[in-house]
Structures are given as C-alpha cells and as structure tokens.
Amino acid sequence: MKIICDVEISNRLLPSQNMIGSRRAVKSTLGIGKLNSKSENIFLLHQTAQNKTGNKYKASGNVEALFTRFMSEGKATIRLRNPPHDLCVRSADPIQLNCFLRLLRNIMEGKPENGGSSKSEAGRLKENNCASGEVGKSKPQLSVVSPASKLLASIKRSMKITKRSDYPSIVGFPKTLEELQINRLQLTCLDRQVTRLPLLRILDLTGNRLSSLPKELNLLRNLRELRLAHNSFGDCANGVSSTSQHSSPTEYEKWAWIGGNLITTLTFLDLSYNELKEVPDVICKLKALLNLKLDYNALPLLPSGLGTMFNLRLLSVSNNYLICLPGSLKKIQLEAIDLSNNPPMEILVHTPRYLWPDGMSPSAALGVPTLREWAARKVVSVGLQPTASDIPYQLVSYLSHADFCVCGGPCFESKLKMLISVEPRNIAISVVRTSVSQKPLMLAYLCSLRCLESMRNAS
Ligand SMILES: [Zn+2]
Incomplete structure (x- = not known):
C-alpha cells in the first residue's frame, strides 16, 4: 500500500559527526511491499517528485521502532536500523497512516501480512482501500512497490469548480487536495467533506451565498488562506444553522469556525464584499493572520482587539463607513493599511x-x-x-x-x-487614504x- 505525506529523512549518525542534514519535509509517497511477485523481502519505498525511482529500505527485520504518539495528527516516525535513518512522516491522513503502520508493525513482529493469504497470492495484491474508512473491516495489504511516477503524476493537488456539473457530488473530493476553489456556484452552505481534507492549504469560496461555515473547518491542520469575498456573511437571514433547524445561524454559530487549528495556521483571510456591518471580536483570535481584507462592507468600527493580532501586517478596509480605528492598533506596526473611500473622519479641534x-x-x-x-x-x-x-x-x-x-x-x-x-506613520509604514490632509x-x-x-x- 502507499500513502501520500510529507517525509523528512533524518540521519542519526550526522550529529555524532558534527553535521546537520537537510531538515526539510518533502511531499512524498511512502510505499510498502515487495520488489516483485517472487521476492521474499519486504521493502519501504520512499518517492518524491524529484526522485521518482525512489529510495528502497529493507523493512523485514530492519525497522527498529515506530513512534506513533501523534498518529492522530498524521505524524509518526519510522526508525530504521540500516541505514540509520529516521523517516519522519507528517501531514498524512491519520486513517491511512494507521493502516500503513499497522502493516509495518505486523512485518516487524513477523506476522503474516495479509492474514495468511500472502503466499497463495504471491505478493501481487490489490491495493487496500483504507482511505474509505473501512479500517475495522479490512486488513491492509501488500502490493508490489513499483516506481510511483504514475501515482505521483495522478495526485490531484488542486481543483477549481466554477460549474455545477464539475462538482464531485458522487466521487467526493480527492484527499490529496491542497488547493480548492469553488467559485460562483451560489452555495449557501459548505460541504462538510471539505473540512476533512487533511492537506488543504488554500480554500477559495469567492462568489457564493455563504453566511456561515461549519465549525469543523477549524479542524483543518494546514489551512493558510481562506478567501470568502462576495458572500453573505453580513446577512443573518440566509444561512442554515449547523446545530438546529433554524433558518438563520446565530452570530455565535456563524463565526464558530474561527478557532481551533486556524488560530496558528491561517495567515490570509478575505471577507470583502460581504455586507458586514460589524466584524466579530472573535476574529482577533487568529493570531497568525498576516493579511486581513475587509473592503467593500458597511463597517463603522473595527474590533477593539485588532492590535492584539501581533502578526498582522496588511489591513485593507477601503469602501466602508469607518468613523475611527481601534486604539489598540498603536500596539502593532502594520506595513500597509488601506483606508480609502471611507467617509471623512471628524476633525478634532481639541485632541484628545x-x-x-x-x-x-x-x-x-x-x-x-x-x-x-x-x-x-x-x-x-x-x-x-x-x-x-x-x-x-x-x-x-x-x-x-x-x-x-x-x-x-x-x-x-x-x-x-x-x-x-x-499621525498616519504611527499606524503603518504605508497608509492609503482619500483625504491626505486629514489625520485618522x-x-x-x-x-x-x-x-x-x-x-x-x-x-
Ligand atoms: Zn491599559
């Protein structure tokens, strides 16, 4: 069987030689199986886009330990005896990883890898469908570890859907997706399948009619960019409640997806063109956010805690009704803020x-x-x-x-x-505003x- 994951190879001998190896995890497929149908030995095969032939590691009698404490997060380490390498697996689908490691453990313990059927089928066995979640029903099976160039080529990392007919209603979304665009489909609620794509980094839902998102979205571990422009988050009448049959979500439900893993992963959020009359304070939880876009809404104020988002560098609030900015912004130094096309702010005769x-x-x-x-x-x-x-x-x-x-x-x-x-320079290095003479x-x-x-x- 094969899994798709990030793999970092760590050579345990290098530190004793005062050397540091490359500490970079590379998108890979990790396979386990026999070199051909007649072979007795079982191998691990590690392949990347750069190395399609792959590196083979003997598995039988050569796996020293498996570190599986963080398997539920898609992480594990396979320690080999010879060469003295640690294969550090990350960003794997936890269910597939579980199957893979169970198979490897069986090999370590010398158990028949296919429930005793391997001899009769001489190794060439159909690949197991662990990804479908049938962990309890079927045992992971061995396949022949052939070079995976075809597999690597067929990995679907991005998908763009702009027509109803392209929507994968029956087959579902590939688990390997890193970028997903669903644009102009008039969606009113997001398919929960999307919240189970373990590798998803970019989710673009621009141009729908979403007024809320499922809370489970914050379980995604790799989501960096979330594009929600041209939706209906300012509208309370259009969504479907995630927990009840009410026709509209409460403010709490609407923003319940803000939190969880997104606190540390999300760096870009676009909520432009949403008819927002206020931005919820909960948005300030997103401490990793670098770029926040709130253009073309109906905002008179921004959350007072905006200045607690210490990583924020770009803030765009053009075309709103801003009366003033939150004072906590003095705590951070933005690189750029766009305040253009807001009504002129009141000029203070006596300040403060x-x-x-x-x-x-x-x-x-x-x-x-x-x-x-x-x-x-x-x-x-x-x-x-x-x-x-x-x-x-x-x-x-x-x-x-x-x-x-x-x-x-x-x-x-x-x-x-x-x-x-x-003074504008006290807020950001670059300030875009309509009235240059006026201080914010x-x-x-x-x-x-x-x-x-x-x-x-x-x-
Ligand atoms: Zn104070």
Whole structure:
C-alpha cells in the first residue's frame, strides 16, 4: 500500500559527526511491499517528485521502532536500523497512516501480512482501500512497490469548480487536495467533506451565498488562506444553522469556525464584499493572520482587539463607513493599511477628546473593577479560552466582550474612552487614504489611570 505525506529523512549518525542534514519535509509517497511477485523481502519505498525511482529500505527485520504518539495528527516516525535513518512522516491522513503502520508493525513482529493469504497470492495484491474508512473491516495489504511516477503524476493537488456539473457530488473530493476553489456556484452552505481534507492549504469560496461555515473547518491542520469575498456573511437571514433547524445561524454559530487549528495556521483571510456591518471580536483570535481584507462592507468600527493580532501586517478596509480605528492598533506596526473611500473622519479641534461626562474625574469614570472583571482580565490576557463545558455560558459570553486598551490589555466595564487623532506613520509604514490632509481618528480604550497618563503624555 502507499500513502501520500510529507517525509523528512533524518540521519542519526550526522550529529555524532558534527553535521546537520537537510531538515526539510518533502511531499512524498511512502510505499510498502515487495520488489516483485517472487521476492521474499519486504521493502519501504520512499518517492518524491524529484526522485521518482525512489529510495528502497529493507523493512523485514530492519525497522527498529515506530513512534506513533501523534498518529492522530498524521505524524509518526519510522526508525530504521540500516541505514540509520529516521523517516519522519507528517501531514498524512491519520486513517491511512494507521493502516500503513499497522502493516509495518505486523512485518516487524513477523506476522503474516495479509492474514495468511500472502503466499497463495504471491505478493501481487490489490491495493487496500483504507482511505474509505473501512479500517475495522479490512486488513491492509501488500502490493508490489513499483516506481510511483504514475501515482505521483495522478495526485490531484488542486481543483477549481466554477460549474455545477464539475462538482464531485458522487466521487467526493480527492484527499490529496491542497488547493480548492469553488467559485460562483451560489452555495449557501459548505460541504462538510471539505473540512476533512487533511492537506488543504488554500480554500477559495469567492462568489457564493455563504453566511456561515461549519465549525469543523477549524479542524483543518494546514489551512493558510481562506478567501470568502462576495458572500453573505453580513446577512443573518440566509444561512442554515449547523446545530438546529433554524433558518438563520446565530452570530455565535456563524463565526464558530474561527478557532481551533486556524488560530496558528491561517495567515490570509478575505471577507470583502460581504455586507458586514460589524466584524466579530472573535476574529482577533487568529493570531497568525498576516493579511486581513475587509473592503467593500458597511463597517463603522473595527474590533477593539485588532492590535492584539501581533502578526498582522496588511489591513485593507477601503469602501466602508469607518468613523475611527481601534486604539489598540498603536500596539502593532502594520506595513500597509488601506483606508480609502471611507467617509471623512471628524476633525478634532481639541485632541484628545475625553468620552466621559463633563466634570467627572477620570478615576470616578473608571470606577473600581469588580472581582469578576479582574478575573476576566487575567483569563483573557494569559490567552485562556474556556468554553461552556468549563465555565457557565454567561461567563463565556462575558469574556467574549472584552475591549482592548492601548496597552493591549483587556478591559470590560471599568474603562475610559477617548478619541485621539494619530499621525498616519504611527499606524503603518504605508497608509492609503482619500483625504491626505486629514489625520485618522482612533477610539482608545484605557484600562487604568496609568494608561490614561501615558496616553496624555504621548499626545
Ligand atoms: Zn491599559
């Protein structure tokens, strides 16, 4: 049988020679079988696009150990005796990997590899269909490990669907897809099959009518780019609830896919042309995001925690109704921000403008934070993300409504607000805006009198 995965070969002798080998995982097929139908020995065959003939490793009596602790994540290591190589497998389909390693373990333990039928069929056996999920029913079987150039050539890594007739309703999506485009099909909900493509890196759903995505999307381990432009995420009336028969998802359900693995993998998100009137605070969970596109929506404000996305470099919010920018943006240095075609921001005659009642002292306006607020500030600032199975739902909801101070810290009821105008260069290296003479406005939340003092000194 063969599996498709990333393989990094590590030579265990190199460190003792003070040498470091190439530590790069390469897209590969890893096969296990006999060289021909008469051969007694069983081999592992590692092939890549560059090396289609492949490297053969004897498997019988030559596998020293299998490290399978992270098999459920599609990772494992096969330790060989001779040569002293470790084959580090990554990004494999966990079910296929399980079958593959079970077969290898049987060979290590000297068990008949095909439930005793191998002799009669002399090795040339039909390839097992582990990928269909029939792990419990069928045993993995050996095949002849022939050069896999045909197999490598037939691996489908990308798919573009722009017509209903191209949609693989019956055969399903190939498990090997790394890039999937489904454009202009008027889809109102995403096929859950897509959330089970282990190698998917780019998902382009531009030009449909999606108003939500399945929560399981955040189980994808490799998703880097998510393109959702020209959909209906601003529309509450069009989606189908993932958990109930309601005709429209709640705000919580609509964005429940934000989280999980996407927190550390997603670097590009395009939500342009979605008629969004607000962006959910939960988007700030996507800490790996480099590029966020929110053009052509109806946004008056952006989430106050945007400045906690420390990797963000490009922010595009042209053609909205922006009144001001979140003050937490002062915490990060963007490379570029596009603010063009927003209405002119108010020009502040007196800056900063304090947004608490006239005559009230800042300390009175700030108040004393409650114990609940102190606890919540701590929970958010250390990055804990409890769910309703950990704490009461009311507290989960409370935590999700944090605002973020210019210091980057979270605050809830006890906060001060002020409007400040900022020099464009303090937001980003490159600022695209319609009115060049006007300084952008920022709505700053302040979590303490100390942060107020530092803002006053800075402005
Ligand atoms: Zn603060």
